[in-house]
Amino acid sequence: MSAASLSILSAGPGATIQDGGRHGYLRYGITAAGPMDPLAHATANRALDNEAGATAIEISLGGIELTAEGGPVGVALAGGDMRLSLDGAPLPPAVAVTLEPGAALRVRAGRSGAWTYLAVAGRLDVAPMLGSTATHTRSGFGGLEGRALRPGDRLRVADPRPGPAEPHALLAPWLDRPPERIRVVLGPQDDFFAEDQVAAFLSGPWTVTPRGDRMACFLDGTPLRHARGYNIVSDGIAMGAIQVPGEGRPIVLMADRQSTGGYPKIATVIGPDLGRLAQAQAGTRIGFRAVTLAQAVAARRAEAEALRPAVAREPLRRTEFTAEFLLGRNLIGGVVDAGA
Template sequence: AARAGAGDPQALVAPWLDRPADTIRVVLGPQDDAFAADQIAAFLDGPWTVAGRGDRMACFLDGPRLTHARGHDIVSDGIAMGAIQVPGEGLPIVLMADRQSTGGYPKIATVIGPDLGRLAQAQAGTRLRFAAVSIADAVAARRAEAACLAPEIRVEPVVRTAFPSELLLGLNLVDGVVDARR
């Protein structure tokens, strides 16, 4: 668990694990020019809901359907992890770790690195919005994440003073099978 048990029960032992996915930061592009300004605004306003059909390849989003200014087919080009494609149906798809290497739909934005894990861990039904940031802001967020992960992790031993029956019944107190006849 990410929360401390000894002192303050609300103190985070691992603050980087407290990652609600309510706002996901993105850098617009590389094909945001394939969308009118009102469609960029609709993308950023959302709200979006994480669909149940996502996997390691992609996170599918439900929400307002976006329209393309110049059609939804482009010449296939490389896809970075976190790229957000908008196919012809108008619902964004965030491409994740096992994404394809190239794709032919316009990419309206790209999720910044520090927010990818938050989105990847979002459960189906999670509602979120996107916030556009500059490349400088994305780099600063990456540096802040690295600084947060750099210190040694504090380890706190669990000391039990009570052994309720619920705890004992949940433990495997027998290691292996014993033959009582021997």
């Protein structure tokens, strides 16, 4: 039997291969890439007893449809409130299931959330670049030739393991993260703004605009005023850094950010809230809350502790049966001629 693989039937913009990120090369101008929502990425992997940063498929609002070839593949999905289905049967947005050859797993945009992650029981056999499989499409690094997934791609699964015989919902309450208030640590250039402008930044409200992508989240609201100009000597950019350019509207730098920037950074989103912001769809209103560095570290430790054990699962109790699902099942055991 040939090796098991995942075959991409359709893929919208933004479906890429991502592991935990390409770290250690920022000084060379190479940013980490990696998942937009690190917590959801890790949750999908831990649901299958993988390492939290193992290679997975990141799926955006454009969705994806795929099937298994060569043998069954256990998969887990976690992230936003997307619409998932297996051969037409609806699935919860956080789920573990065995994908049989020929069965179609479909992910489509849902009511909330912007990213979801598909991990495999086994290992996606993708060649690393600089020690990572993370895709950075702007520079053509990693993943499959540095590009997004497209129909016809086949991803070999090394050491495949089956998932549950029937779909199991993932018990991951930490993924319920309303985006209305995002925690930040002020600085490193908050002194470029008067106290009233820092207060205005924290109180908002700010609206997520449609301009956002893997590089940045653009916010709209009452422009902030700089007290000491809006140009600084370029310095390093961390994921979550919030630049305020001359027009006064904050830009939050995300996974595919540039390595350096020359606008003052009023604050930085703490690690545990990066996914909370990434999952906010265009039009979402948010605000920021300043926390101390010690509080940020405590939040990171609590997040790591939640993911230390494998993610709990429970059998799915089906409550919805679509016509597509029912027609796809052989519900007739035979035909009898009543007149005979």
